[in-house]
Amino acid sequence: MQPKRLTILGVGLLGGSIGLALKASGSSCHVIGYGHRQSTIDTALKMGAIDEAVTSPEAAVKDSDWVILATPVGLFEKLLLQIAPALPVNAIVTDVGSTKRSIVRQAEITLPKTVHFIGSHPMAGSEKRGVEFAKSDLFTGARCILTPTSKSNPSALAAVEQFWQSLGSKTVQMSPEDHDRNICDISHLPHAIAAALVAMQSEESLPLAGQGFLDTTRVAGGDGGLWRDILIDNRDNVADSVKRFRAKLDALLNMLGSNHDAAQREALARWLDAAAERRKQLFAAKIKELHAE
Amino acid sequence: MQPKRLTILGVGLLGGSIGLALKASGSSCHVIGYGHRQSTIDTALKMGAIDEAVTSPEAAVKDSDWVILATPVGLFEKLLLQIAPALPVNAIVTDVGSTKRSIVRQAEITLPKTVHFIGSHPMAGSEKRGVEFAKSDLFTGARCILTPTSKSNPSALAAVEQFWQSLGSKTVQMSPEDHDRNICDISHLPHAIAAALVAMQSEESLPLAGQGFLDTTRVAGGDGGLWRDILIDNRDNVADSVKRFRAKLDALLNMLGSNHDAAQREALARWLDAAAERRKQLFAAKIKELHAE
Numbered sequence: 001m002q003p004k005r006l007t008i009l010g011v012g013l014l015g016g017s018i019g020l021a022l023k024a025s026g027s028s029c030h031v032i033g034y035g036h037r038q039s040t041i042d043t044a045l046k047m048g049a050i051d052e053a054v055t056s057p058e059a060a061v062k063d064s065d066w067v068i069l070a071t072p073v074g075l076f077e078k079l080l081l082q083i084a085p086a087l088p089v090n091a092i093v094t095d096v097g098s099t100k101r102s103i104v105r106q107a108e109i110t111l112p113k114t115v116h117f118i119g120s121h122p123m124a125g126s127e128k129r130g131v132e133f134a135k136s137d138l139f140t141g142a143r144c145i146l147t148p149t150s151k152s153n154p155s156a157l158a159a160v161e162q163f164w165q166s167l168g169s170k171t172v173q174m175s176p177e178d179h180d181r182n183i184c185d186i187s188h189l190p191h192a193i194a195a196a197l198v199a200m201q202s203e204e205s206l207p208l209a210g211q212g213f214l215d216t217t218r219v220a221g222g223d224g225g226l227w228r229d230i231l232i233d234n235r236d237n238v239a240d241s242v243k244r245f246r247a248k249l250d251a252l253l254n255m256l257g258s259n260h261d262a263a264q265r266e267a268l269a270r271w272l273d274a275a276a277e278r279r280k281q282l283f284a285a286k287i288k289e290l291h292a293e
Numbered sequence: 294m295q296p297k298r299l300t301i302l303g304v305g306l307l308g309g310s311i312g313l314a315l316k317a318s319g320s321s322c323h324v325i326g327y328g329h330r331q332s333t334i335d336t337a338l339k340m341g342a343i344d345e346a347v348t349s350p351e352a353a354v355k356d357s358d359w360v361i362l363a364t365p366v367g368l369f370e371k372l373l374l375q376i377a378p379a380l381p382v383n384a385i386v387t388d389v390g391s392t393k394r395s396i397v398r399q400a401e402i403t404l405p406k407t408v409h410f411i412g413s414h415p416m417a418g419s420e421k422r423g424v425e426f427a428k429s430d431l432f433t434g435a436r437c438i439l440t441p442t443s444k445s446n447p448s449a450l451a452a453v454e455q456f457w458q459s460l461g462s463k464t465v466q467m468s469p470e471d472h473d474r475n476i477c478d479i480s481h482l483p484h485a486i487a488a489a490l491v492a493m494q495s496e497e498s499l500p501l502a503g504q505g506f507l508d509t510t511r512v513a514g515g516d517g518g519l520w521r522d523i524l525i526d527n528r529d530n531v532a533d534s535v536k537r538f539r540a541k542l543d544a545l546l547n548m549l550g551s552n553h554d555a556a557q558r559e560a561l562a563r564w565l566d567a568a569a570e571r572r573k574q575l576f577a578a579k580i581k582e583l584h585a586e
Contacts, residue, residue, distance in 0.1 A: 123501070123503050142503075143503075145501075181498075182497050182498040183501060185495065185498040186494060186498040186499070186501045186502050186503075187505060187506065189490070190490060190505060190510075195545065195564075195568040196542040196544075196545055197482070197483060197486060197538060197541075198568040198572050199564075199567070200534075200540070205476075205478035205479040206479070206575060208416070208436065208438070208476060208479045209479050210435075210436075210480070212480060212483060212511070212512045213479050213480065214572075214579065215508045215509070215511045216483045216487060216508070216509055216510075217483075218509070218572075220568050221569050221572050221573060221576075222565075222569060223566070224563065224564070224566030224568075224569060225562045227565050228561045228565055231565075232553060232558070232561070239546060241493075244493045245493045246539070247493070249485065249486070251492075252488065252524075256524055256525060256528040256531060257528065265521060268517075268521045269517040269518045271488075272513075272515075272517035272521055272524075273516075273518075274492070275488040275489075275492050276514050276515060276516070276517060278492075279510050282499060282502055283507060283514075285500075286507065
């Protein structure tokens, strides 16, 4: 069930990297690319990320056994409507979006019963954007979250899982709802916070920034349009994550605001140390994971 | 007016690096170290960060023309009281603390008129702690903020400025008040935010962390006791910075919460792009600064 003709809709950093990774994996799959900017398509062809460029989504998918949506998430709904009538029977459709509830719901409503949709979220990429940053090892060692539902076809799920593994990813499964809540905490909230942290700086404070500030705000360097789509699509979770984040910041402020006897000073240091320790364990786990490749 | 006998009170990452940087600069200054942990002192001697170890602050400063306070800021007040009676006439006293109003005020109250205090904040270091991470180039290219007041002796200020420059730093001057407000925005607030961001994660979200989350929270890996002292000492500014940060986060949430016509979607993307652009300019300025060395 691995792809023989695969269409990538949106040939940017992720879409282009899928093409390159697929070629690098030894697959003889024919890769068709669709993108709305000619310069992107030309670069993707030149890099060997795609074998063929097709100028409409419908034409791009009509003979493909696999289709991957790799545009910004804000364009998914329109794309699904465009490709739905053109998809061959038994085609496998997946995506690389950073939110999963909406695309899974839209796919179940829009696509014909004769095709199989499985949501994917490869946790790779960077604040860089564009096919020129695509690389064949982008997914190596990266987690890829699959979000099947009770309606998902088990063979299609197994095929999509195997596909991402063949590109070097480690797959995990969770519901679209769990995905959107957990990813909000660990990725969408940090983005919102980093952007707000940059926005609140004054012209006096900004020149004093050191490496710490640059690291803390790195994720805020991402494309505004892409992140707008993600944050709007997941806005109920963003609001909830902000609420829980604020509660922790309030707890910290309360500890700062009270009278400082030895026990209170000790409690504050412990709170900060607990955060440091938790991060240290996470970091150690990541290092271990990388070396287990 | 450069040091002939310099005492470093607290031989950790910063104190140890001062000793190593001074030696590397070709100075023949005799460096005396005081620290409360024998193992730290032994390491500092072995590394050549100090020439001599003295077991009390009073004895450590009594024959020195220069003294640098390099313990956590929470210990400064006690140290000043201890060394005040022992300091030689015309001694220059400075520090490396991350907050400046309290140490400057305490020094002006506590130290005799016969010695000269100038507050310093070398913006170097990392989330690592301990003399074993000290290095002779820690201050190379780093900013060092000096915080003179109307009471500061101009020759002492010039000497302290020259001292930090001889270790490779670029000095800037501002009032203790401006320092504490600006550094709060660019350093203390990011630390509080990073700690709260780690603290609010669930056991489900944490394993999904990628490089972005690790970067965003790197500063939260710092020592709890050190940061407790800094945040408590600067708590009025921390509260104010949190307030202004929240206003920005609220603005973002409001944009997410409203109905999404094309103009509103466009405004949100612009807001996020503005943060990305501001960070990009900052990053470019930092790179330029480094290459101008």
